[in-house]
Every structure is written in structure tokens, then in C-alpha cells.
Amino acid sequence: MQPLGEGALLLECTPVDTLTNRLMLALADQVTALDLPGIEVALPAWASLMVLFDPLCLTRTRLEAVLTALVREVEPAPARPARVVDIQVRYGGEDGPDLPEVAAYLGLSEAEVIALHTSQIYRVMMIGFAPGFPYLGPLPAALDLPRRSTPRTAVPAGSVAIAAGMTGIYPARLPGGWHLIGRTEAQLFDPLRDPPTLVLPGDGVRFNAEAQRRKGAEGSDE
Amino acid sequence: MSRGPGLRVVTGGLLTTVQDQGRLGALRYGVPRGGAMDRFALYAANRLVGNAPDEAGLEILASEVCFEVLQPSLLALTGAPIEAYWNDAPLPLWTTILARPGDHISLAGKRHGWGARSYLALAGGVEVPVVLGSRGTHLSGRFGGLAGRVLRAGDLVMLREQPNDPLRRAGQAWPAEARPPYGPKPSLRFTAGPHQHCFGATSSEALAQAELRVSDHANRMGYRLDGHTVELTRLCSLPSLGVLPGVIQVPPDGKPVLLMADAQPTGGYPIIGVVCAPDLDVAAQLLPGDSLQLKPIGEDEAIEARRNYARWKATPLEPDDTVAQLALAGG
Numbered sequence: 001m002q003p004l005g006e007g008a009l010l011l012e013c014t015p016v017d018t019l020t021n022r023l024m025l026a027l028a029d030q031v032t033a034l035d036l037p038g039i040e041v042a043l044p045a046w047a048s049l050m051v052l053f054d055p056l057c058l059t060r061t062r063l064e065a066v067l068t069a070l071v072r073e074v075e076p077a078p079a080r081p082a083r084v085v086d087i088q089v090r091y092g093g094e095d096g097p098d099l100p101e102v103a104a105y106l107g108l109s110e111a112e113v114i115a116l117h118t119s120q121i122y123r124v125m126m127i128g129f130a131p132g133f134p135y136l137g138p139l140p141a142a143l144d145l146p147r148r149s150t151p152r153t154a155v156p157a158g159s160v161a162i163a164a165g166m167t168g169i170y171p172a173r174l175p176g177g178w179h180l181i182g183r184t185e186a187q188l189f190d191p192l193r194d195p196p197t198l199v200l201p202g203d204g205v206r207f208n209a210e211a212q213r214r215k216g217a218e219g220s221d222e
Numbered sequence: 223m224s225r226g227p228g229l230r231v232v233t234g235g236l237l238t239t240v241q242d243q244g245r246l247g248a249l250r251y252g253v254p255r256g257g258a259m260d261r262f263a264l265y266a267a268n269r270l271v272g273n274a275p276d277e278a279g280l281e282i283l284a285s286e287v288c289f290e291v292l293q294p295s296l297l298a299l300t301g302a303p304i305e306a307y308w309n310d311a312p313l314p315l316w317t318t319i320l321a322r323p324g325d326h327i328s329l330a331g332k333r334h335g336w337g338a339r340s341y342l343a344l345a346g347g348v349e350v351p352v353v354l355g356s357r358g359t360h361l362s363g364r365f366g367g368l369a370g371r372v373l374r375a376g377d378l379v380m381l382r383e384q385p386n387d388p389l390r391r392a393g394q395a396w397p398a399e400a401r402p403p404y405g406p407k408p409s410l411r412f413t414a415g416p417h418q419h420c421f422g423a424t425s426s427e428a429l430a431q432a433e434l435r436v437s438d439h440a441n442r443m444g445y446r447l448d449g450h451t452v453e454l455t456r457l458c459s460l461p462s463l464g465v466l467p468g469v470i471q472v473p474p475d476g477k478p479v480l481l482m483a484d485a486q487p488t489g490g491y492p493i494i495g496v497v498c499a500p501d502l503d504v505a506a507q508l509l510p511g512d513s514l515q516l517k518p519i520g521e522d523e524a525i526e527a528r529r530n531y532a533r534w535k536a537t538p539l540e541p542d543d544t545v546a547q548l549a550l551a552g553g
């Protein structure tokens with residue numbers, strides 16, 4: 001547990017795995033439920049928790065003591081997702097321009113990459129990077145590869161991507177360094193919706209391969 | 223509730239947006255805190271016109287901007303020491319004025335040595351929908367503020383509520399001694415970050431001695447700093463973790479990046495330090511090419527800085543009679 005400036009504490013945990021993620025999520029909920037004056041927000045990430053606080057209202061020593069007590073008692077959030085969200089994906093072609101390269105790098109066929117990517121339910125580890133961007137994992141070991149050496153300046157909205165043992169979905173047109181293997185029409189983020197994100201940490205996500213359509217057969221203009 | 227249009231935008235300038243104190247509650251959805259870059263200046267402008275501190279105002283990046291006043295309005299312009307006019311006369315900054323319909327408030331975009339952002343508050347606040355807990359504009363997400371975009375010529379700035387006894391407030395000035403230490407080549411104080419193991423033993427000292435400049439890669443998300451390369455002792459691959467404005471991240475090329483208001487809420491680069499909250503408002507007044515220094519301090523000093531900051535925010539405001547006459551007279 002370390003200070004992140006005079007008004008934040010960062011709790012970083014190892015190993016970076018699903019159990020740690022479940023603990024962080026549960027801890028964030030408990031910190032929020034404390035409703036302790038001076039605590040502004042608790043933000044869980046993959047394997048860490050950031051707590052923002054007002055140091056004129058609550059000392060770091062006191063906050064650390066409170067967190068330490070919670071860490072000792074905390075039960076991880078359930079392993080089983082409260083709900084599973086199905087995401088339809090068009091793999092390969094213009095929708096997933098990196099699929100051939102990814103398959104070659106991993107020594108698999110494109111069909112095997114798709115089969116592996118759709119083979120399991122992923123856990124939403126965190127939302128970050130951009131509004132509504134879900135970090136999903138863990139990825140099957142056979143799909144593990146590093147980020148692209150040169151990030152793209154613009155990745156189309158809805159792109160489904162993999163990198164560094166994770167998979168994710170770009171909610172909007174954004175710069176990005178992950179490998180694009182497919183694309184979905186699902187709307188990941190809508191600021192006017194409550195909650196604004198399609199999925200929340202702890203949810204499950206299952207990708208389903210849409211029947212491949214011929215190039216130019218559908219009307220998307222992006 | 224709305225009282226109708228308060229201003230018409232005659233010239234929108236480079237980057238004029240509706241901002242407030244941001245949306246901390248939406249960090250968990252991947253949404254930046256956002257809000258005013260210089261939170262103090264907007265806070266002060268709001269207090270000067272009698273608004274609640276979290277009311278929305280306009281953030282104006284130094285450029286030529288002009289508004290026409292459409293109904294009698296208490297206004298205050300704070301932040302950058304910019305050349306500004308009330309009709310043909312200089313507009314007193316950090317001062318409440320009572321503007322009349324037909325008046326023009328204009329900013330010439332010229333700075334006096336420093337300054338990047340001005341804040342215009344109107345009594346009653348700016349009326350735009352609250353999105354995810356804030357009226358602030360999130361430009362890349364295209365939501366919040368006025369239709370998620372910058373203000374342009376012809377836009378109307380709507381007012382939210384009827385102000386309380388406007389005449390009593392006209393002429394109030396914010397004391398210069400109760401403001402953050404704005405100025406050219408500021409020294410931004412920072413406390414050590416959590417990833418010292420990623421840096422050389424003397425990296426923080428070296429960073430503190432460097433003559434740094436805000437690079438051209440600088441916007442509301444963050445400033446890439448030129449003038450120094452931080453020594454990374456090993457490749458630090460961190461799982462994405464929560465970050466906040468003020469964090470100084472060091473990407474693999476060693477060029478530090480100071481995160482600002484629209485920074486994404488998570489990041490994966492090692493953090494060498496965190497600029498204390500009061501000095502982040504000073505940083506908000508920098509433009510590409512401006513010099514700065516980073517000064518390491520301990521936690522106690524950072525908390526003391528916050529204490530001073532809270533004191534400045536609560537500074538008593540008393541109308542100055544001479545200023546009051548000016549403020550009522552107009553140009």
C-alpha cells in the first residue's frame with residue numbers, strides 16, 4: 001500500500017490473476033460501503049485498488065489502518081459472474097485485419113484462433129483506458145502474444161482485440177496497440193444509459209462468431 | 223428553472239468549453255474526472271458571482287474570444303492574466319462585474335508571460351444537462367457541456383438560476399495573495415510515486431534539476447514534458463492501475479508525462495511522482511513551450527499545501543468601493 005500523492009492510496013497486489021481481481025472488486029465495494037467521511041472514491045483495477053481521499057479530513061495513517069483491517073477480512077467477489085453478456089463478433093477480413101498475422105504468430109489457423117477466442121466465458125476484470133473499454137481475461141494461453149510494436153493512431157469503434165493475455169473491445173474510435181481480430185456492433189458505452197457501460201467488472205462476456213459475410217455485403221460505413 | 227440565454231458567443235476561440243469540478247463518480251466506467259483544468263480559478267469565479275462551487279462555467283483557452291451579454295448578468299473572469307475587455311475598457315480580472323444587455327466581453331488572447339486558461343462564471347450558473355454527474359464537457363467522448371463540443375459563434379449560453387442580491391456582489395475582488403502561486407516558470411511540487419523500483423536511485427533528483435518544457439504534445443489529457451529523459455532501470459510492465467490528474471508517468475522512452483484533468487482513469491506506466499493538487503492548477507496555466515520545474519517534497523509539505531489552498535478558497539470577499547464603481551459603470 002503506497003501513497004499516490006497526498007490524496008490517494010494505491011494498493012497493488014500480486015499475482016495478477018482472477019482471484020486478486022475478485023479481492024480488489026470486493027474490497028472496493030466494502031470501502032464504498034464504509035461511507036467514511038473523507039473517502040472520495042474507490043477505484044478497483046485488474047490487481048490494484050486506488051482510494052482517493054481528502055487528507056484534510058482523513059489522515060493516510062487512519063485510512064491505511066481501515067484498509068488493512070478490511071484486507072484481512074475480505075472475501076473475494078464471487079467467481080461465477082452475476083450475468084453473462086453475449087457479444088456477436090465478425091472475425092477476420094476488414095473487421096479483424098490482424099487475424100492472419102495473429103494466427104501466423106501463434107502457429108494456428110484463423111479458424112483455430114476464432115474457436116479459441118469463442119471457447120470460454122471471460123471475466124470483466126476492469127473498465128479503463130477509455131469510457132466503457134472492458135479488460136477481459138484471462139485469455140487462453142494459446143492466444144498469448146505481446147502488443148503490436150507500433151500502435152495504431154485510430155482503431156475503429158467495436159473492434160475486438162487481444163494482447164498480453166487479455167482481450168478487449170474498443171467502445172469508440174481510439175488509438176490502440178492491441179491486435180484487431182474482429183468487430184462487433186454492440187454499443188459498449190452510452191453516457192445517457194444507467195449504467196453507461198454494457199458490462200461491469202465481475203460480469204462474464206462470451207464472444208460468438210457471426211456467420212462470415214462477404215465483403216461489402218453489409219452497410220456499415222466506418 | 224432556466225432563465226434563458228445569458229450570453230451569445232460572437233467568437234468561440236480555440237477551445238472554449240463548459241466545465242465544472244468534474245465527474246469523480248464515473249471513473250469506474252472508464253470516464254476521466256474531467257472538469258476545469260484550473261479548478262481553483264473556476265471555484266473562485268463561482269464564488270465571486272455567488273454560485274455554489276461546483277456550478278458550471280466556461281473554460282477559455284487563450285485565444286480571441288467574444289461574448290455578447292443578453293440579460294443583466296453578474297460575471298467574473300479568473301485564471302490566466304489575459305488581456306480582456308468589457309466593451310472598450312479593460313475588464314478587471316478576478317472581480318465581479320454587473321454586465322448589461324448589449325455589453326461585449328472579449329478576450330484578446332494575449333498573455334502576459336504566462337497563462338493558458340481563463341474561467342468565466344455567470345451568476346446562476348450555466349445551464350446544460352448533467353451527464354454522469356457533471357455538466358463538464360468531455361470532448362473526445364462527445365458528451366457533457368454543450369452537446370459535448372466546443373462553443374462556436376452563434377451558440378447561446380443559457381443561465382440556470384436566479385442569482386441572489388446581485389448588486390451586493392458587484393465589485394468583489396479575489397485577493398491576489400489568496401491564489402495559487404501562478405507565474406512564469408513555475409516550480410511544481412511533487413511527492414514520490416509508488417514505482418521507485420523502476421527508476422534509477424537518483425532519478426527523482428535528476429528530474430528535479432532538469433529545465434523542463436511543456437512539449438507540443440500537450441492537451442487536456444496531459445502534458446508530455448521535454449528537457450529530460452528519466453532513467454528506467456528495467457522494463458516495468460505493470461498491470462493497468464488507477465491513476466489521477468497530477469500523476470507523472472514515465473513511458474519506456476523516459477519522457478515524463480504529467481496527467482491533467484481529462485487523463486484516462488487507468489494507466490500502465492510506472493509513476494515517478496505525483497504533483498500536489500494545488501500545484502496542478504498552476505500547471506493548468508501552462509502552454510506548449512512554457513518552462514517549468516519539478517520540486518520533490520514530502521507528504522507533510524503536500525498536505526500543508528492543501529491546507530493553504532483550502533484557506534485561499536475560503537478567503538473573505540469584501541467589495542472594494544472604487545472597484546465596485548468601476549464594476550457597475552462598465553466600459
